[in-house]
Amino acid sequence: MHTMEAVRIAMVCDFFHPNVGGVENHIYMLSANLLRRGHKVVVITHSHPPDRVGVRWLLPSLKVYYIPFPAIASSATLPNFFTFLPYLRSIVLRENIQLIHAHASLSSLGHEGILHAHLMGVRTVFTDHSLFGFDDAASILTNKLLEATLRNVDAAICVSHTGRENTVLRARLRPSRVYVIPNAIIAEQFKPSPNTTATQTSNNITIVVLSRLAYRKGIDLLVATAPRICAKFPNVRFIVGGDGPKLIDILQMREKHLLQDRIEMLGPVRHSDAPKVLTRGSIFLNTSLTESFGIAILEAANAGLYVVSTRVGGVPEVLPPDMVSFANPDEDDVIRAMAEAIEIVSAGRHNPHRAHARVRGFYGWAEVAKRTEKVYQTVLETEPYDFWTRLQRTLDLGTFAGPIFVIILVVDCLFFAFLEWWIPEREIDKVQMYWNHQRFVELAHEYEEQQDASLCKDACDSN
Amino acid sequence: MSQEVSEEEWERVLWKRKPYPDNYVPRSFLSSLSRNPNFRPYTYGPLVLASCAISQHLAAIFIFLATFVRLKEHYLDPRVLVWISTLGFIVGYAVWELLLYGVDRKTRNESRSKTIKSSILVFLALMSLSPVLKTLTAATSSDSIWALSAFLFILNVLLADYTALALENYRREKLTSVLSINAAISSSVVLASRLPNDLSVFALVLFAVQSFAMFPILRRRLQSTDPLLQATLTAGACAFSIYATWALSRTVTYLFTFSYVFVLFLAPAILVWAQRFKNEIRGTWDPAVPRINETSLFS
The missing domain is CATH 3.40.50.2000 (Glycogen Phosphorylase B;)
Known part of the structure; x- marks a missing residue:
């Protein structure tokens, strides 16, 4: 079953349980299936006071960090380029994260995750779930933001070929860095x-x-x-x-x-x-x-x-x-x-x-997880951009946007240096977790068999 | 990207297991992209004609300002201004009636009596209010008034409705630029409060109502008529405003002239030139526009 070494992944997105929706469900299902394949996955999202705060666990063993940021509109947090860094740094260091997978182009947490990742030597993948136009003011603004964020991303994933063309145009990405992996459904939930x-x-x-x-x-x-x-x-x-x-x-x-x-x-x-x-x-x-x-x-x-x-x-x-x-x-x-x-x-x-x-x-989630895993593998095998290339690429953004985002990049580095001095890495506790993957797979298998048996029984009864 | 996969095998579908990798870039990538699909470039002539409305509006403001200065400096008898306003109203109303010639008689008669009633009402209301308006800003320094009125006039110019109103839409007319008219009238009121006597205040506010409330409504209707009439009217208004200002201040006259040249000739040229940068991208990802038969909407 294991085609690659276990990767420690952080899914970063504003949109997650307890909200419901396409993106939320996608992140959950993808994480669950990646866990099944032996990877370690945590989800980072914003909190939903009063009850969804702190660290929570979702079945099957999916750890969710709820960051105390208030949501401003339709469950998205206020876009700012720095405040997420202290939280992200602690989580990445504690969980020993190797790869940040951000979702949805309107999630500012996701954008920030991609911006900060390089400071800790973490690689980045971004999934775009929606289509955007090019002609209204909101689109122009969000497209520029997306372009700035995705300037130095290692890979992007889109859910359809149309979505891929759209994302390539919006963020001016190299097409070969953008993958098409469709959504999936749980076939058992929808039966005639x-x-x-x-x-x-x-x-x-x-x-x-x-x-x-x-x-x-x-x-x-x-x-x-x-x-x-x-x-x-x-x-x-x-x-x-x-x-x-x-x-x-x-x-x-x-x-x-x-x-x-x-x-x-x-x-x-x-x-x-x-x-x-x-x-x-x-x-x-x-x-x-x-x-x-x-x-x-x-x-x-x-x-x-x-x-x-x-x-x-x-x-x-x-x-x-x-x-x-x-x-x-x-x-x-x-x-x-x-x-x-x-x-x-x-x-x-x-x-x-x-x-x-x-x-x-x-369409099946297991297949989606397998294909996503391949993207992770490709990303982890390639060399990351060095800092100078990052700076150059960011400067290429445009006459106005370029210098602005270079300043953000540099200030981000200084902020990170300050955090390194203030809370040194050696003072951060690493997460210790006992996890027997073999046992987990066995249990999952057992559960599936039970489900199949009960479904079979239903079918027999109805006949 | 693996090159050994032949192009024939690629299909733009998600439901098939495919031999090519997920980041394979097919030759047909972005083939549905179209640039500037329904692009009709603006030409210089029609743009100049369209900007006539803006110049006319500016001219109305400049003439009003010149009148204000004359009243303030006692160069102009307020009684003359009242007569001019009344005459202007009668001429404007005649033009209005002429334009309405095709519309059915019943509504016309109704609106006529209504117009006469309300014009008398406005006239009397302004007359009785003018002593109050005169002392309205007595406690405020003149500098603040100039600044406030400049700001309000700029607001008026920016928010005014410069679209033409075609004959067939007369019945559906709505007051579109309420904020713009309000800004201009407030500005005139604060300016009027600087004037020396009640009659001047009354004359100026009456003139303001003529040029900022009545004239724009008439202008929108005139705009859809003959282009030659448009050009003549614009030239006349601009020339008169320049003539009226010339005796008061040379610098301001140059400023006004420059603003006319800019609005009428330079700004359209800039717009025509800037069209070369137009890059509208259309593709399958754009939201479709639903086509619905008219009959089912209004049946």
Whole structure:
């Protein structure tokens, strides 16, 4: 199982448990699978007073450092370039970290982690989870910040080919330093309900929409198309789950067209309840206007649903063409794609169980961990930039940004020197931990067998 | 990057196990990138025409300032100014009616009676308020007033609405630059409070209402008419403001002239030149714009 020596990794990100979301889940699953592969992983994030403070442990043996920084907006901390250093230095030295893996381009903790890492001889990897434009003020600012941070990063990971092109352009990175490793899902959580038969030709078709009801998710398209689809196909029902600013538009549309019995509104749906909602339908509709990866359509396909989606961002890369109908973000084209999907599903040409089995083979966290590990290995094998190269590369940032970030770099070094004098490394206690990896793997294996057995039992019962 | 992997094997998909490494750079990398896709470069002529509105607004302010100085120094009889304002209002209202010629009669008659009522109301209100306005800033030194009014006029210029209002949008007109009008009127009020007598105060504030509240609304409508009219109006306004200032101060006249030249001719030239640096990047990562049929929106 071990293809490389155990690495001591720190995942640094503002977004982590107890918040929920794509990035949070990604970090947790990746860490758990890296632990399984014998690496040592700690997570560093900001605290959530009053109860998530200090050091906590998450199953299975994932240590989380909650740094006492207040969150300012949407759970991100205030961007500043120095205050994280004392905490990071202590943690890196105590845990003997070799590699910092930062996540998400709007996480200032992640940025700072990458900036400070070289002082302690730690290597850096960055994962970008989202797509950004180039034309509005916020994008221009964050792109410059990202470029400055990623100037000296050792490797970057993106979740789709589209995301990779976007990140390469935004941060002006060498393309060969940017890797594509997709997200993954836990296939067991999303299963087609056992009583849907392979060739279901029942007349009623249920379309599921499960998304945040916001402009970026293309809810305007949904509002425009749903009444037309309902009028065109009398055997179609909608189930809409989610909450957001566009909820009111959907409610108005439903009222105006008297579709209360055809469109069911579920309100906010917890992620753990998503499988239950998904299995009630046979077609999943995604009208997003931008999407880096589109985990929602992957989950839906895994639950055995046929997918209708807008052709945006990384979505076309996620599923094979026979499991999804694509539409342009255009009212008429969405209806065309939906008609195509309804025809396929009602003719019984889409087998939910086969779809589940196929998707299950495509994406798994174990695979993601393995590929990420390879990135770590490549990074650790290469020589780091020396300080002079770093300075030069930072100066190349631009006429204004260059000198500013050089000053930050130099002040950071002075701050680090001060910390070295104030709290010398020899005065810092190293973490001692008894950890029997063999035993852990055995337990994990045992647990998985139990799970499989119980699932098997469920399946037998339902038959 | 391993070179032995042939390009044929590469596919832009994530769901296949691939023989190439994760950081493989395909030949099609960034092929969907497009630069300046819908770029229509500005040309000099239309830009100059568009900047006429700004010059007219500046001219209104400069004429107002010249009038203020004349009133303050007793070069101008306030009664003359009141007559000029009244005349200006009548001429402006005639032009307004002329522009409204196509719109249906009922709304026009309604708005006409409303306009007359409110104009009389404003006239009387200003007249009764002018003794109060005269002593409004008696306790403040003049230097602060000059600074405050300069600041407010700059705010007015920056926030004013310079867009044209086409005939078909007359019905949907909204007061767009409330803050701008407020800034100009406040500035005029504080300036007026420096004047020696009640009648001067009344005349100046009336003139301010004409040039900062009424004129911009009319200007927006005129803007969508003939370009020649625009040019004539701009030239006339600028020339008159320069003539009115010439007798008061040479330096200020040069300053005003320079600002007209800059706004009318230099600034458009700079914008045209700066377009060479335009580098708009578009690709698959941009948020799509949903296309929704009009009928379903307004049915």
